[in-house]
Amino acid sequence: MDRRSFIQQAGLAGAAVLTPPYLIPSRPAKYKTVLIGSGWWGLNILREAIRSGQVTVAALCDVDENQLKKCKAEVDKLCNDQPKTYKDYRECIKAERPDIVINATPDHWHALIAIEAMQSGAHVFLEKPISHTVKEGSAIEKAARDTQKVCIVDFHRRYSPHNVSGQEFLKSGKAGKIHSVKAFVHYNNGMGKKEEESAPPAGMDWDFYCGPAPLSTYNPGMHPRGWRQYTQFANGNIGDWGPHWFDQILWWTEEKMPRKIYSTQKSDIRNSLANAPEEQRAVYEFESFICTWEHTLLSNHPERQGENVGVYFHGTEGVFHMGWQRGWTFYPNDTKKEILREEAKMNQPDQQNIDLVWNDFMACIPTGKRPFADIERGRHATNMALLGNLSAKLGRSIEWDHEKDMIVGDKAANKLLVREYRKPWEYPKG
Template structure:
């Protein structure tokens, strides 16, 4: 990244930051509590809700989940956090109509991000939605348009944008101390092996499986009990917590972890979108995907390589779910920025490190400042969200920016599914010269659900 390019992108970022966001007058005082609802009461939704309650600015008025087994641990969380007695709902539409929240937290699986978020802002709520913002590119575009049309603040859960070591690392890179960037490598590597299919089991009576699948295809149920953490964490069934590697409901490791690290690339460099994308991968270790009435496996790739070409540098993505070797700092996630003055590793639980090209110069490192549980900075991101609601400031993880990061991951998956490289017109959000690839920017919803219009 040369100085001219840096100045240009910095000016563009300044312009974006000046965009107006409408705010309810009653919110500006910072004295009243926001009526807050959680849609999706699983493990991560409760992590977000815990920080909302800890802020002292939120009254929990409603909880929504299609699996009634999620309510018991969530109600215990609320009782410990605020003592509130929220109303319980199975359908987010009923929640929005009856509870009328000021803030809606959306912690659902990926395929259920778009419709509740759009409905919530149209109902007048500000929204904290988990990443990735949508399952397909055009879902994301519809979400951004809805946020802008209603003037609601929509914060996305890319909390690394506010983690102290990520912020200082960004400043270090943007100061020019690593020189011109020629390449970035993002990676997430975990162990794993051959996958055995799980049997189809009877849907628990507390779970509305038809509504869980919602606009996505309805497939046989395999899963466990969310009230048993050890079972949930190790279970590769679709629900709970296994949906990431079922491509009808998410986009694999690239669509999950990839959002964080590709977002770091755009956030640090000021770029908006790549021009060319190519991806390859497969399941040589996990084995062929199986989906029958009796049993099924995941179907996401057990490894994937993707290349994103920008004008002045290239980005490589790599993930594996086998041979989970670590970096030299003991981390198996992060990204390397390769500059003319050295290599910068932006990590997670070990902070960041700069390795100068000149061996006479000292290695520079900064330790992280992460919160428990799960070594994250949701607390700081929630504070930024509340500040944006009260003041009209642009949130640090504004949906318009994270839409671009989500697109990078989704386009990598699109190239893999399409089996070809693609050229991307980011301004028009169209693939150049490939009608078949453009059909993959959206998907048909299941009967009874309407794909959001952009």
């Protein structure tokens, strides 16, 4: 069975899933496209864009010349577009006036670049988490609505066949009434080693890399991929992995956001300069169920059965595990019943389905429809991660008012919904 037929038969979420996300326009247009953030993941996205046959790669942008050279060499193998290269995203957007901007930068750059791109007339393919702080996400969504540009979030798990059919299984009631869910990521990265602080690599503008974040002392553990464990640039494992799994939970429930959040974290074992927590627990209180988050960088929990990432949905009929590389599994409470499984169907070499997200993006640009992974969904899932970190930083629980986009009765907590930008960068207005 091909992917399109599979998803049509899944019947999940009605027309929202069965129409545009999987239908490519019959007359593809050549959208002028630029990639900002030319590392390994940005190239993964651009590769799918090129394969779609609907884009012209106008430019690549990165503050690291080494990344740029590697990316351009690969792009030159994939197409004949001969893209220009830039270090400054502002210069790139202004000079190229692109139709599409792929934003695959570290998290602390997502808001400024996405907003400038949309205000200049571009549609945006945005990496998750959508923002580094809560109010940045609000500003990005506002820019998308004000400009009426498509802003899609790279929630490829929202499109993958086993995730789609898994949601249909949950919504059908076969797992019974769900009373609690648990999202988790368990990795054993070991003790690691303490990185030596040093000068940035030749050809890298480290001051620009830090941008609105505090100017940090460089160490090789930060770049090119280690920045996710440094809180000045990202939000640790809950910020990196959390939005994917929180999105699966918010996709399943009819509730938009939790009302209360409490989190605790620790980081005192690893031999590393990274400052994101190695262990974290968070509890999210919804109206009808309790959600928990758990991550560790110190153990893959070999004593537990099944995959070491995903979401457990605990129902009155059994436990449903929504996984990644191993698909989904349902463990019925009645041990006489068969354990049900569905294998994952993912693209190589990255075991993701970015092409399905890109197809939705392409379908929405000419129609003006909001994508299945619209910026609003990205903001909600990202906020769950950010609010978990905020609670841990405060050392107390918080009450979230989703409609007012603020924390209830806590001035100190509300101040953490934003952060001070390093000059001359200015925090976006939402």
